[in-house]
Amino acid sequence: MIGLGLVPSDGSVVINYNAASLSDLFSMNPRIRTEIAMNRSQPQVRRNFLARIGALAASASMVIVPASLQADPSKAPAAATTGTIKGRLVYAAGPIPTPKVEVKKDDPRVKDAICKVEEHVNRELVIDPATKGVANGFAYLVKPTGDYAATEKELLAKNPQVVFDQVHCEFIPYAAVVHKDQKLIFKSSDPVGHNIRFNSFANGGFNQMVPTNGQLTIPIKKEERRPTPLECSIHPWMTGYFFIVDHPFAVVTKPDGSFEISGVPAGPQQLVVWQGKGGYATEGGNKGMKVEVKAGEVSDVGDVKITKIK
Secondary structure, eight states: OOOEEOOOTTOOOEEEEOGGGHHHHTTSOTTSEEEEOOOTTOHHHHHHHHHHHHHHHHTTOOEEOOGGGSOOGGGSOOOOOEEEEEEEEEEOSSSOOOOOEEEOTTOTTOOOGGGGSSOEEOOSSOBOTTTOBBOSOEEEESSOOSOOHHHHHHHHHHOSEEEEEEOSSSEESSEEEEETTSEEEEEOOSSSOEEEEEEOSSSOEEEEEEOTTOEEEEOOOSOOSSOEEEEOSSSTTOEEEEEEESSSOEEEOOTTSEEEEEEEESEEEEEEEEETTTEEOSTTGGGOEEEEEOTTSEEEEEEEEEOOOO
16 A cells, blocks of 8 residues: 655645545545555556656645555544543631631640640631632542542552641641542651541541651541541640542642542532531532533532531
8 A cells, every 4th residue: 555645734634545536536625635545456547546646746746655654543542531520619608707726826825835836726617818718628529430440540559648747736737538548647747745536437436646756557447428527635726637438539628719520430420518617518418419520521510608607
């Protein structure tokens, strides 16, 4: 096979011909790129065709393109099968409340010096004054449909563990998502003792000291139905949340309240947005709101509003 191509400057269309249809070639628009399969059993057609090629090539309107250089349709990029869900968690329960100061800098009420090197403000409801976006909420899918084994495998390979640190007597981060197959580690960068305390539905209770500048790993049995509150009994202002899931489609809302869940299989999904003080912000409670995910597209659910707080 040889390839005959008219190469335009703005892209082209590939059309396959056999020897019986050579006459069609010269009736086509000269901006079409043509690949021709020559039938060696028709020498007269071949000679006529080559003569006409020579005439066109002499006019610099044609180049010969080896078939081996033609694009292979079987190697074209695979069509997208997943999409993205995005939105924003917004405070809409009245005037923005003034954050409560739990510990003042150099607070005489606090024994451990490391705990009062800076001011500690209550982080249960963190609102961006400019946008009313709410940080540290959880956006996640309930029983996601479709095939997401590859996405899950990639998540676990990149992030085999989730680590909470304790710095200046605060949990860092305040909120985190944990896949049930990841390791959940608590460490302390403080020179004082802390303890990890929580009570969960599926994984039971936990109450254990973390050694000074040490760490411990929390055993995970299975996923949870909703985020688990976290605290330190020694320093009562130290609180946080973690959420154990069995899929890769859960995130924590950013400081402006925004969230984005990518790699979601196309089709109907159920989205939940939950926050510690506001509870379920999406309709449907723990069952979530329906979102139709389209392959290769972004499904923007807009502002998800917290209309009341506990």
